[in-house]
Structure formats: C-alpha cells, structure tokens
Amino acid sequence: MRQQIAPELEGQIIVMLEAGHSISAASKAFGVPYDTVRKLKRRNNVQLGSRKEELIEGYRRRMAEALSSEHVKEQAAALVIDEIVTAQKLRLKLNQLLESLPERPESTKEAVTVARAYSAIATAMKASNDTLRATLRLGAQPEQVEELPQLVVREMTADEVYEMRKAQEEEYQRSIM
Numbered sequence: 695m696r697q698q699i700a701p702e703l704e705g706q707i708i709v710m711l712e713a714g715h716s717i718s719a720a721s722k723a724f725g726v727p728y729d730t731v732r733k734l735k736r737r738n739n740v741q742l743g744s745r746k747e748e749l750i751e752g753y754r755r756r757m758a759e760a761l762s763s764e765h766v767k768e769q770a771a772a773l774v775i776d777e778i779v780t781a782q783k784l785r786l787k788l789n790q791l792l793e794s795l796p797e798r799p800e801s802t803k804e805a806v807t808v809a810r811a812y813s814a815i816a817t818a819m820k821a822s823n824d825t826l827r828a829t830l831r832l833g834a835q836p837e838q839v840e841e842l843p844q845l846v847v848r849e850m851t852a853d854e855v856y857e858m859r860k861a862q863e864e865e866y867q868r869s870i871m
Contacts (some may be wrong), residue, residue: 699726704734711735714743781822788815 699707703724710720717735721728734740759765792815799805850858 699730699734707731707734708738708740709745711740711742712745716742777825781826784818784822788818791815 703726707720707724707726710723711717711731715723717731718728720726721731724731791811795808795811796804799808
C-alpha cells in the first residue's frame with residue numbers, strides 16, 4: 695500500500711532533492727521512508743541538483759541584502775556596545791583582583807604569585823585597551839579612499855613573448871654564473 699504524504703511535504707522533498715541532497719538525506723530530514731522518497735523522485739522525474747544554481751543565486755541575493763549598509767551599521771553598533779560593556783566588566787573584575795592582592799607579600803612564593811597576577815592584569819588591561827581602540831578607531835587616521843589603478847588584460851604578441859623569454863633566459867644565465 696502506497697504511503698500518502700501531504701502535497702506541501704512532497705514539494706519540500708522535491709525541492710530538497712533538486713537542491714542536490716540525496717534520497718537518504720531527504721528521507722531522514724522529513725521522516726519519510728527511503729522507498730517513498732525514491733518513488734516520489736522517480737514519479738516526478740526529479741534530477742538531483744537541478745535547482746542548485748538557482749538556489750545559490752537566491753542565497754547570494756539574500757546575503758547581499760543582509761550586508762546592506764544599514765544592516766551592517768546596526769550590527770557594528772551592536773558589536774561596539776558589546777565590546778564596551780565587556781571591557782567595563784573586565785576592568786571592574788581586574789580592579790577587584792588588584793585590590794585583593796597583598797601590598798607586602800610575606801614569602802617569596804607569595805611575591806611570585808603577586809608578580810604573576812600583576813603581569814596578568816597588565817596584559818588583560820592592554821588587550822582590553824587595544825580592543826577598544828580598534829573598535830572605536832581611536833587614534834587612527836581617517837581611511838583614505840584611493841581610486842584603484844585600471845588593470846588591463848590583453849593577449850601578448852609573439853614578439854613580446856619572445857622578448858620576455860629572452861630577458862628571462864639572460865637573467866637566468868647571469869644568476870648561475
């Protein structure tokens with residue numbers, strides 16, 4: 695007896711197959727028996743991967759829209775806020791750690807531990823400062839936008855190829871002497 699599947703599900707399975715997925719992948723993804731998917735593929739004359747280029751182009755369009763300047767600005771603003779909040783939390787924790795260190799260690803071992811803690815705090819503070827500077831572009835020169843030079847691609851003539859090979863041969867002969 696043939697298993698009946700909803701037309702919407704059938705369409706999704708066909709699209710998955712046309713996108714290049716295997717019968718077993720579609721079977722597993724939709725919880726439909728392998729033989730049912732195989733028969734559906736055969737009955738609808740589905741060619742695996744036939745819509746791959748169309749789907750890739752659709753993804754490219756959606757990616758381009760997602761990377762619109764407004765979207766990028768919103769994401770950048772959110773990241774800057776996250777960086778600032780994280781830096782503030784880190785500084786607070788580092789200050790608490792700094793306050794808890796003894797000013798006069800009682801033993802050499804304790805002095806070494808305190809020195810390591812100071813070193814770790816300094817490293818963490820520097821990393822935090824560098825991250826904030828990079829995020830906020832503090833001290834950086836405004837980005838100069840230069841026009842790129844034009845790249846001209848053309849086929850070389852036989853004479854140009856001959857001259858280039860001759861020059862390369864002469865250079866090679868000089869290098870082995």
